[in-house]
Amino acid sequence: MLQLVTAVIQPRRLETVKDALKDAGVAGMTVTEARGFGRQGGHTETYRGAEYEVEFVPKVKIEILCGDEDADRIADAIVSAARSGEIGDGKIWVAPVSRAIRIRTGEVGTEAV
Amino acid sequence: MKRKLLTGGVLGAVLVVVMASPALAQEELAPASQFVLDNLWIFIAGVLVYFMQAGFALVEAGLTRSKNVSNIMMKNLMDMSAGVLAFALVGFGIAFGGGELLGGWFGFDIGIAGVEQTTGDGLLPSTFFFFQAAFAATAATIVSGAMAERTKFRSYFVYSFFITALIYPVVLRWTWGGGWLAQLEFPFSDFAGSTIVHATGGWAAMMGAIILGPRLGRYGKDGRPRAIPGHSIPFVVLGVMILFIGWFGFNPGSELAANVFVMQIALKTLLAATAGSVAAMILNWSLDGKPDVSIAANGLLAGLVAITAPVGAVETWAAPVIGAIGGLIVVFSVRLFDRLKVDDPVGAISVHAVAGTFGTLSIALFARYDDAFLGRENAGLFYGGGLDQLGTQLLFVIVHFIFVTTTAGALFLAIRATLGLRVSEEEELIGLDVMEHGSPGYGHDPGIPGTSSVGAESSDRLARS
Ligand SMILES: Nc1ncnc2c1ncn2[C@@H]1O[C@H](COP(=O)(O)OP(=O)(O)OP(=O)(O)O)[C@@H](O)[C@H]1O
Ligand SMILES: [Mg+2]
Numbered sequence: 001m002l003q004l005v006t007a008v009i010q011p012r013r014l015e016t017v018k019d020a021l022k023d024a025g026v027a028g029m030t031v032t033e034a035r036g037f038g039r040q041g042g043h044t045e046t047y048r049g050a051e052y053e054v055e056f057v058p059k060v061k062i063e064i065l066c067g068d069e070d071a072d073r074i075a076d077a078i079v080s081a082a083r084s085g086e087i088g089d090g091k092i093w094v095a096p097v098s099r100a101i102r103i104r105t106g107e108v109g110t111e112a113v
Numbered sequence: 114m115k116r117k118l119l120t121g122g123v124l125g126a127v128l129v130v131v132m133a134s135p136a137l138a139q140e141e142l143a144p145a146s147q148f149v150l151d152n153l154w155i156f157i158a159g160v161l162v163y164f165m166q167a168g169f170a171l172v173e174a175g176l177t178r179s180k181n182v183s184n185i186m187m188k189n190l191m192d193m194s195a196g197v198l199a200f201a202l203v204g205f206g207i208a209f210g211g212g213e214l215l216g217g218w219f220g221f222d223i224g225i226a227g228v229e230q231t232t233g234d235g236l237l238p239s240t241f242f243f244f245q246a247a248f249a250a251t252a253a254t255i256v257s258g259a260m261a262e263r264t265k266f267r268s269y270f271v272y273s274f275f276i277t278a279l280i281y282p283v284v285l286r287w288t289w290g291g292g293w294l295a296q297l298e299f300p301f302s303d304f305a306g307s308t309i310v311h312a313t314g315g316w317a318a319m320m321g322a323i324i325l326g327p328r329l330g331r332y333g334k335d336g337r338p339r340a341i342p343g344h345s346i347p348f349v350v351l352g353v354m355i356l357f358i359g360w361f362g363f364n365p366g367s368e369l370a371a372n373v374f375v376m377q378i379a380l381k382t383l384l385a386a387t388a389g390s391v392a393a394m395i396l397n398w399s400l401d402g403k404p405d406v407s408i409a410a411n412g413l414l415a416g417l418v419a420i421t422a423p424v425g426a427v428e429t430w431a432a433p434v435i436g437a438i439g440g441l442i443v444v445f446s447v448r449l450f451d452r453l454k455v456d457d458p459v460g461a462i463s464v465h466a467v468a469g470t471f472g473t474l475s476i477a478l479f480a481r482y483d484d485a486f487l488g489r490e491n492a493g494l495f496y497g498g499g500l501d502q503l504g505t506q507l508l509f510v511i512v513h514f515i516f517v518t519t520t521a522g523a524l525f526l527a528i529r530a531t532l533g534l535r536v537s538e539e540e541e542l543i544g545l546d547v548m549e550h551g552s553p554g555y556g557h558d559p560g561i562p563g564t565s566s567v568g569a570e571s572s573d574r575l576a577r578s
Contacts, residue, residue: 046401048408049448059481091229 002097002110004069005064008034009090014060020081024074026064027113034061040087059086065100066087067110150371152240158366159240162247165359166193166254170474171352173258176343176407176459179261180544182554188257188266192273196253197246198288199278202355204249204263205242208285220569236369244366245285248310251279251363257312258459260321262328266549272321272524280520281313284513294509295486299501301509302486304378305367307422307472315466316514317521319455324525325535327456329542338451343458346406353410357386360417361503364424374425381424389416392440400444411447411460412440418465420470425484426476426492435475439468470510477503 009017009046014031021029035056042055064074071094102112142150152250170189174182176177228238253273259268286292288309294301303309333339343349365378398404419439420432427435446463455462480493481503492498528534535541540548547553 046338046403046405047399048405048451049397049444050338050340050451052340052342065378 001068002100002113003066003068004095004097005071005074005078005092006095007061007062007075007078007082007090007092008059009060009062009078010084010088012062013082013084013090014062015020017078017081021062021064021074024070024077026066026070026074028065030063032061032063034059038088038091054068055059059090065097065113067113147371148234151235151369152237153235154371154375155240155244155366155369158362159244159247161246161359161362162251162366163193163359165247165251165356165363168352168355168357168359169251169254169258171348171355172410173261173352173459175348175352176258177261177343177351178341178544179344179555180546180553182344182546183550183552184266184545184554185257185261186552186554188261188264188269188273189254191270192253192257193250195270195273196250196277199274200246200249200282201242203278204282204285204429205245207279207282208245208290209241227485241369244369247283248306248363252281252310252314253277255311255465256318256321259318259457259461260325261458262545263325263535264321265533265536266545268528268534271528271532274574275524276313276317276521280317280524281310282516283520284309284313284516287512288509294512296503297505297508299492299505300425300486300488301505302476302480302484302492302502303422303473303509304484304486305364305421306427307418307420307469308510311418311421311465311469312473312510312513313517315462315464315469316517318457319450319462319466320518320521321455321525322455322462324522324529325456327454328458329538331456332454336454338454341458343377343407349407349410353413356414357417360386360421364421368425377429378424381427381429381432382420384429384433385416385420385424385439386413387416388421388433388436389413389440389443392416392437394440395442396441405461408444408447411443411464414464415439415443415468418468419475421469422473422478423476424479426482426487428479428481431479431481435472438475439471442468470514473510474503474506477506 007017011033018029029036036059042053042057044051046052060065062078066074075092075094078092099108100112101108114154165516166189170186173185173189228242230238253276256272256276257269272573287294288301288303289295328341331339331341352364360382361379364382365375368374368378390409390413393415394404394409397408397412416436419435419442423435424432443460443463446467447457447460450457450462457463477498477500478494480487481491481496481499483490483492487502488495489498492502494500494503525534536545536548544553
């Protein structure tokens with residue numbers, strides 16, 4: 001079976017996380033610029049003397065498709081590379097994937113990763 | 114004198130230049146060379162003033178959102194183009210032509226008859242028109258920033274025709290056209306147009322912003338101002354620096370001749386501009402805890418607008434003082450209009466109308482020299498001139514305020530009643546680029562990150578909630 005590891009991290013941590021994932025031997029990853037909020041729900045900035053809410057904070061979302069046996073190791077690698085100990089460090093979730101296909105070769109399942 | 118220049122350091126050099134200039138006046142040029150120099154210099158100064166259009170366009174684009182960038186660029190392109198044509202067709206004749214209506218309060222000469230004349234002396238009529246049309250376009254373009262992100266393009270186009278055809282030319286006729294304000298016992302003074310040009314655009318901008326109402330999401334449900342950050346601070350700073358350069362045509366060119374006063378005016382302009390930006394930055398920094406880039410940029414412009422009227426009449430030391438006060442005023446003024454719910458995304462009202470009015474009044478305090486408008490030396494209160502000039506300057510700015518707010522207000526209300534002034538809510542949320550002009554300013558290329566419409570939509574939702 002396949003798993004999809006999704007992590008939302010601080011943009012400034014992307015390099016470190018990528019290096020950690022390469023060291024962990026991942027075959028590929030997808031990176032998306034994302035915006036969101038967690039428990040603290042954004043923050044306030046000033047512009048030209050008036051305040052405004054930054055309700056959606058810039059984040060980076062990374063997705064890694066991997067085999068069942070690698071999912072925990074990959075999630076742990078992300079946690080240790082992305083943690084600063086401050087609020088907004090991010091979230092990771094893992095979900096089962098029912099089907100994956102490698103487009104060029106038509107391979108499916110773990111072969112496709 | 115040369116040795117002093119080399120050894121005296123920067124301040125010494127500045128003093129030598131300022132003090133040396135009257136002496137230079139004695140070396141008179143042959144009339145033909147003077148004629149060529151005058152016309153060539155005013156031509157170049159005019160080109161610098163047209164270059165300010167690029168500055169306005171960039172400042173306004175930078176301080177608004179990317180979904181409206183084509184629209185703001187188009188407004189800048191068209192208020193210049195329509196404005197110059199309207200000025201050629203009607204405005205210039207009203208301002209400087211013969212013919213008198215209502216005891217000289219209005220003129221009725223139409224067109225630019227006579228500009229093809231080639232005299233051998235002074236400014237050619239064509240040089241004068243070229244230079245004056247650049248000023249008309251400046252007055253017109255000030256308004257687009259205050260009305261940005263929510264005005265129908267066609268309505269703005271109609272407005273820009275009328276301000277340069279009718280409103281600005283009447284102000285000109287009363288002042289530089291030699292009209293009643295120039296004929297008072299103590300004539301008005303406004304050397305390069307703090308009030309005549311900048312406050313005309315600025316007060317018209319205020320009427321436009323009031324009649325339009327604020328952008329969606331600009332004020333929260335609790336009524337508190339909520340900033341809508343612009344999309345490019347580099348555009349803002351680049352634009353302000355272009356305006357700064359253009360101002361060395363605007364003020365020194367207003368001498369209307371190549372003479373010894375040109376560099377003195379340039380120097381005073383320089384000191385006022387830089388003092389304005391530093392003063393605005395320090396005040397804004399102490400109020401908000403961080404120095405806001407666009408407020409410092411507004412401060413530079415406020416310093417420039419403030420010194421535009423008094424630049425011929427005041428001593429060099431007074432220029433940075435006037436510029437700095439202009440910079441301080443703009444910081445408070447931006448906040449005030451914010452609180453009054455007059456949504457001016459670029460600070461045009463504060464920079465051009467408020468700092469411009471202050472600059473015009475400052476003559477009554479700081480005037481030392483005869484700037485060719487005052488007709489006497491030491492007209493300022495600080496030089497024993499008493500309150501006579503203050504009376505004239507107050508009359509001037511008050512009559513000007515009433516005239517511009519009334520006529521511009523009537524123009525915008527008439528446009529609202531016929532063409533409509535504001536775009537639909539839907540159009541405002543999607544952005545004016547696509548809805549008014551057919552394509553986005555930055556393209557929709559899925560291969561280029563940041564050009565998808567996803568971000569724009571979510572910031573709309575943000576603005577709306
Ligand atoms: N429940 C959620 N569902 C989906 N995405 C979430 C959720 N919570 C957080 N995120 C995403 O993760 C990003 C970072 O969240 P964040 O780290 O602030 O979570 P948090 O629970 O507030 O933790 P912390 O207290 O450490 O800040 C958010 O900006 C958002 O994109
Ligand atoms: Mg959080």
